[in-house]
Amino acid sequence: MKMKMKSNVQFVQGNKACILGALDAGYKFYGGYPITPSTELAELSAVELPKVGGKFIQMEDEIAGIAAAIGASLTGKKSMTATSGPGFSLKQENIGYAMMAEIPLVIVNVQRGGPSTGLPTSPAQGDMMQAKWGTHGDHPVIALTPESVQETYYMTIRAFNLAEKYRMPVMLMTDEVIGHMREKIVIPNKEDIEIIDRVQPNEKEGYLPYGVKDGETVPKMASFGDGYRYHVTGLAHDETGFPSNSNENAKRLLDRLMNKVNHNLDDILDxxxxxxxxxxxxxxxxxxxxxxxxxxxxxxxxxxxxxxxxxxxxxxxxxxxxxxxxxxxxxxxxxxxxxxxxxxxxxxxxxxxxxxxxxxxxxxxxxxxxxxxxxxxxxxx
Amino acid sequence: MTNQFELRLSGAGGQGLLLAGIVLAEAGILDDKFATQTQSYGPEARGGASKSEVIISDSEIDYPEVRTPNLTLALTQEAADKYISKDIMNGIIVVDERVKINPAIKYEKLISVPIMKTAKNKVGKAIVANIVSLGIIVEATNVVSKEAMESAILNRVPKGTEKLNKMALESGYELAK
Known part of the structure; x- marks a missing residue:
């Protein structure tokens, strides 16, 4: 009698588990540039995204890759970019942009030895402080670190959920060992997976893209193409999204951005x-x-x-x-x-x-x- | 007896050792055990010697890399020179008959058999040397059950090659007896 693994059991690399988790979270767009040891994330996205009506774009470099993912997210698609140290360095400016413009995004960094191009095929955990301080200015950061292939699956789903819930980029900081090793994973039933989608506005009249009610920290996010007109910028901005140099406004904005994480530690910390x-x-x-x-x-x-x-x-x-x-x-x-x-x-x-x-x-x-x-x-x- | 078994499968790039490692680990999972598989990457894995490492255990595997393999397979001399080192201590060594082992290496058991010749002449295709090797490993160690190993192979190999691979596996069993 031929034995078979149960249909929900797979023996896969951590990088594949990441893509399986992403797809189960509603992942629809990859923009990036392949780099060892994250390359499987690009390859598998290229194979799998078209099957679920998603899009894969290999851009000219890592900077353009995250920029494309930011753009796709603004249209309402759950987006991801994946890289390793050298690419993570290049993405820093746009990570700050996504923080400031409050764009949900998952950034996977399969860490390898550095600095510079370093050790492409060897593991490291050398980008932890860069995850926190790589982009300039004060900003909130959520970064997750899985210890196994199974946990990579769950943490990828969580990364998408947190990105959507708090409208911010979330980093999955894995490493070459976890990315490349194969282990057994059990895929849960769809009904047992909590999926969070960004809150969208339902009233065009008077829509304030960066406005919140008292006590709220996360504004409702309209998708480009749905008929809402608003401005997106990395400059300090007011509730309308247009730039503002007012100190009072800058303080209000930055406090709210920081409080998305600082006031929700019970929900985020793990x-x-x-x-x-x-x-x-x-x-x-x-x-x-x-x-x-x-x-x-x-x-x-x-x-x-x-x-x-x-x-x-x-x-x-x-x-x-x-x-x-x-x-x-x-x-x-x-x-x-x-x-x-x-x-x-x-x-x-x-x-x-x-x-x-x-x-x-x-x-x-x-x-x-x-x-x-x-x-x-x-x-x- | 320890409940964790570590294996290092080595040979030349293209000999199917990556697949052999995955199949072996999947056989472990079919036996309800825990398994991890890792492999060499980058320039190291292109041509020359390459390796695929597997750990099979009754309990969760913490440290995921192979350090003191209980069994090391080397299909080529280059792989043997690179991957059969003194850390093998009391492990089993499985090599193709043409491979020479450094006399300074201490081992529990050496299985030196015509793996390549058997694959090519007896089974009919050199490409199944990896499956012949798995047969030897299972017969010599019982690290996974024969039923699980056969199933894991059939779950992975291309349609139309089932008979060939089964014959390769059985030839491996014979070589280890």
Whole structure:
């Protein structure tokens, strides 16, 4: 008898899981420029989008790629661009534009070794601070970090949902390990997936494209082509969308943009606490490195060392309140990440003297091993 | 006995080792186990030696890369020189009969059999050397059930080649006995 995987089970790469999640979230437009290790995202989009009435465009470069995705999103289509470090650098200006003009968009960065063209086929987590500060000016950021192929599927759906709900670009910060490895995923029933669509206006008369009622943070978004006429700009603007140099107006706009994230942390923040109940040592990690951290914790628990993991699923916003609380009850907070010290800076800012902060990082294109994490902690004993 | 089994399948680009790795992992999933598959990319994977790595486990797989393979397959000398290193320790080595193993390497068991010749002459097509290899691996390790392996192959191979691939798999079983 021939055995078959259940029809909702697949053995796929993380990059494919991303596209499967995107399609289930209502993904309709890809604009971008292929780059290793994100290329499968472009390839699969080219194959799959036409089947669902969507469009794929390979633009002349990464800048044009995100620009096209922004334009498509303005017409009401759920849009994505995908890249890796070098392309992420190029996209920064338009990321800021999408923040300012409040355009829903998913940006996938399958991180590879940097700086510059760096190590094209090797993993890294070196773009975490760039995700937060890469584009100029104060702005809100949502960035998600999956640790498995299955989680890539769910987090891609979540990225689209958050983008639509808060009208802003959302970053999925994966890495070469998660993007290229194959694992089993189980595709849930359509009815069990929550899909959020942007709120659209239903009254053309008096429509204010950037106006909100008291207490609201997200304006209703009209699609280009639906007969609403409005202005879209990266300049500071008033409720009509037209530029305004008024300081009062600029403050009101920026406060509202920041509050989209700051006032909705309960909805946006996501993290995992693993074996932290009795922990004396926290290993803070995310993405592919969290898998090594989990292996390290299992190994240390067998040796009687009370370690647990605080895993960031949203690196931005950073779950600072929860980390501060947890840090008061432990001796050490060890940060493990594939860079030479990025999220550890955020941990230092939050944890301060509550616990000793240790760092285990590398940026040579190799994933951190569980043993390296164990050794870094044991040096303290 | 550990419940996690790590395999490194290596050879020349184009020998179908990527597919072999995927099929092996999918067989693991059919057996209700956990599996991951990773592979070499970029210039490393073009021509010359390339590898596909598989982990099959009874529980969730944390660290996803193969470090101390329980089994290493090398279909070419170049792959053997590159991927059969001292980290193999007590693992099993499966090689084509023409491949020479560095005497400094310690291993639990060496299976040196005519994989390429069997694929080409007995089964009839050199291209099924990857499936012959899977037969050897399953017979030698029971890392997945024969039923799951046969199903996983038939789920993946092109229509019209089922018989050929089944024969290749069975020839692999024979070579390992």
């Amino acid at each position: 993290y995992e606490e693993y074996m932290l109940e009795d922990a004396e040592h926290i290993v803070l990690s995310y993405g592919a490195t969290a898998r090594s951290a989990r292996a390290a914790i299992k190994q240390m628990r067998q040796e009687g060392i009370k370690a647990g993991m605080f895993r960031l699923k949203t690196v931005w916003p950073f779950p600072e309140e929860r980390l501060l609380e947890l840090s008061k009850n432990v001796k050490n907070v060890l940060v493990a990440e594939m860079n030479l010290g990025q999220m550890v800076l955020e941990v230092e800012r939050v944890v301060k003297d509550n616990a000793k902060i240790l760092f285990c990082g590398r940026a040579d294109g190799e994933i951190i091993t569980p043993e390296e994490i164990v050794e870094t902690l044991k040096e303290e004993f």
